[in-house]
Amino acid sequence: MGRKQAIIQSATRLFAQKGFAETSTAEIAEDAGVAHGTLFYHFKNKRGIIHEIFSMAGEAYLQNLKNVIARKTTGITRIEAIIRFNENFSRDHIQQIRIFQRFFPDPVEVSDPETRLIASLQQQVIGLIEKSLETGLADGSIACKNINETASVIHSLIFGITHMNLTKAINTPQLTEGAIAFCRRALAPGGQDCQTI
Amino acid sequence: MGRKQAIIQSATRLFAQKGFAETSTAEIAEDAGVAHGTLFYHFKNKRGIIHEIFSMAGEAYLQNLKNVIARKTTGITRIEAIIRFNENFSRDHIQQIRIFQRFFPDPVEVSDPETRLIASLQQQVIGLIEKSLETGLADGSIACKNINETASVIHSLIFGITHMNLTKAINTPQLTEGAIAFCRRALAPGGQDCQTI
DNA sequence: AAACTGATTGACAACTCACTCAGTTTCTGA
DNA sequence: TCAGAAACTGAGTGAGTTGTCAATCAGTTT
Numbered sequence: 001m002g003r004k005q006a007i008i009q010s011a012t013r014l015f016a017q018k019g020f021a022e023t024s025t026a027e028i029a030e031d032a033g034v035a036h037g038t039l040f041y042h043f044k045n046k047r048g049i050i051h052e053i054f055s056m057a058g059e060a061y062l063q064n065l066k067n068v069i070a071r072k073t074t075g076i077t078r079i080e081a082i083i084r085f086n087e088n089f090s091r092d093h094i095q096q097i098r099i100f101q102r103f104f105p106d107p108v109e110v111s112d113p114e115t116r117l118i119a120s121l122q123q124q125v126i127g128l129i130e131k132s133l134e135t136g137l138a139d140g141s142i143a144c145k146n147i148n149e150t151a152s153v154i155h156s157l158i159f160g161i162t163h164m165n166l167t168k169a170i171n172t173p174q175l176t177e178g179a180i181a182f183c184r185r186a187l188a189p190g191g192q193d194c195q196t197i
Numbered sequence: 198m199g200r201k202q203a204i205i206q207s208a209t210r211l212f213a214q215k216g217f218a219e220t221s222t223a224e225i226a227e228d229a230g231v232a233h234g235t236l237f238y239h240f241k242n243k244r245g246i247i248h249e250i251f252s253m254a255g256e257a258y259l260q261n262l263k264n265v266i267a268r269k270t271t272g273i274t275r276i277e278a279i280i281r282f283n284e285n286f287s288r289d290h291i292q293q294i295r296i297f298q299r300f301f302p303d304p305v306e307v308s309d310p311e312t313r314l315i316a317s318l319q320q321q322v323i324g325l326i327e328k329s330l331e332t333g334l335a336d337g338s339i340a341c342k343n344i345n346e347t348a349s350v351i352h353s354l355i356f357g358i359t360h361m362n363l364t365k366a367i368n369t370p371q372l373t374e375g376a377i378a379f380c381r382r383a384l385a386p387g388g389q390d391c392q393t394i
Numbered sequence: 395a396a397a398c399t400g401a402t403t404g405a406c407a408a409c410t411c412a413c414t415c416a417g418t419t420t421c422t423g424a
Numbered sequence: 425t426c427a428g429a430a431a432c433t434g435a436g437t438g439a440g441t442t443g444t445c446a447a448t449c450a451g452t453t454t
Contacts (some may be wrong), residue, residue, distance in 0.1 A: 017303060017304060017305060018303060019218065019301065019303075021216070021218035021219055022218055098301075098304075101301060102301045104216065104295075104298060104299045104364070105364050105366075106214060106215060106216075107214060107295075108214060118366065119366045122366045122367065123366075123367075126367065145378075146375065148369065149369055149371060149372070149374075149375035150375060150379065152361070152367045152369040152372055152375065153354070153358070153372065153375045153376050153379045155357075155361075155367070156354060156357030156358045156360070156361050156367075156372065156376070157350070157353060157354045157357055158357070159356075159357040159360060159361070160352075160353030160354055160355070160356040160357030160358075160360070161350070161353045161357075163353070163356060163357070163360075164349065164352075164353050164356070167301070167302050169302075169315065169316045169319045169320075170319065170320075170323065170349050170352070170353075172345065172346055172349040174346060175346070175349055175350065175353065177346075178343065178346035178347060178349065178350045179350050179353070181342075182347065182350045182383045183383070185382065185383040185384075185385075186379045186380070186382040186383035187382075188382075
């Protein structure tokens with residue numbers, strides 16, 4: 001493994017565990033077994049390191065998600081696959097997902113590149129959920145009135161589930177399965193409409 | 198307003214906007230219009246400031262949530278009230294909620310007081326959701342198999358919705374209403390069971 | 395008036411941080 | 425074999441960090 005890869009690996013581990021600001025470049029260098037200066041030969045600055053981690057992980061996430069969706073045919077099974085994929089990806093790339101979830105955009109610095117990257121990623125995921133919902137409407141496996149709204153709700157649910165799984169604040173092992181069952185009921189065709197008791 | 202309150206107010210604003218580590222004590226002092234040393238007269242250290250913000254906000258959240266629930270009678274309207282309360286509270290205490298959402302526990306430092314506080318808070322919220330689900334089962338407004346699991350799912354959904362509203366990553370104004378409709382369908386009694394297409 | 399109180403100040407110590415750079419080692423291909 | 429390029433080193437720099445502390449000050453009590 002090259003030095004650059006070693007640096008990325010160490011940075012990923014440390015950023016995931018302690019956070020970006022709480023991790024020093026000296027710490028990364030020591031963990032990677034390289035001199036401090038080597039970091040700045042391979043990366044413009046500290047932000048450059050996390051930028052590379054972000055874009056690599058984001059690309060991998062989207063690519064794998066698309067593959068998983070393509071393997072399913074009906075709308076409801078695609079939604080199920082999307083939710084289940086999230087848990088699998090979070091397990092296999094726990095550090096990257098932790099870094100993503102740690103990131104919280106500064107509401108005034110909206111032009112920050114990482115903020116834009118995450119926003120774009122989320123928009124694309126929502127787009128994929130929407131397409132799956134449309135598929136479900138067409139094949140009759142899903143009933144849904146407002147596609148964009150429902151997709152955003154499902155995306156929020158996925159985000160929340162991932163957060164709870166990562167922080168282990170909730171002691172619910174089958175959270176993902178519960179979410180799938182929840183979505184299946186909410187999207188089931190033939191179900192009665194919203195009652196207003 | 199006393200100096201201590203001014204410090205808390207400034208710290209709340211800055212922590213919400215930039216994050217804890219990215220905000221210096223000098224910055225807080227300047228914003229609050231007090232000398233740097235005054236911070237450490239009123240608080241043991243920098244963490245002491247955020248600790249006070251955390252516990253005050255957490256207490257206010259729980260207290261208000263309980264009041265809101267108590268005002269509703271049926272199970273499903275209580276669930277609806279819980280979801281809607283979250284949006285109202287987030288709007289009225291946007292900075293505090295932002296600080297909460299920014300916080301991400303270090304997976305190795307599990308005994309961190311803030312980590313414990315958040316975990317306890319979440320456990321209590323889930324407990325309130327569970328009780329509302331039970332009420333719904335009893336009065337027939339809700340159908341639900343696994344109460345704890347469903348409560349955790351709803352809690353995750355609320356967390357995700359709050360996050361999306363705060364980061365405005367999703368451009369869906371009616372996210373909360375969408376979530377309520379989604380939950381109403383998922384919890385509706387008489388709906389058919391999960392299909393396995 | 396003298397003594398005491400808690401609040402406030404700002405200079406300061408001790409330290410950490412990201413980043414630089416002059417110099418060294420390693421690689422590469424002709 | 426060797427010159428030039430690329431990779432690497434680690435001491436050094438200056439800015440910034442949290443937290444300390446002796447001194448001051450406005451009130452209040454004795």
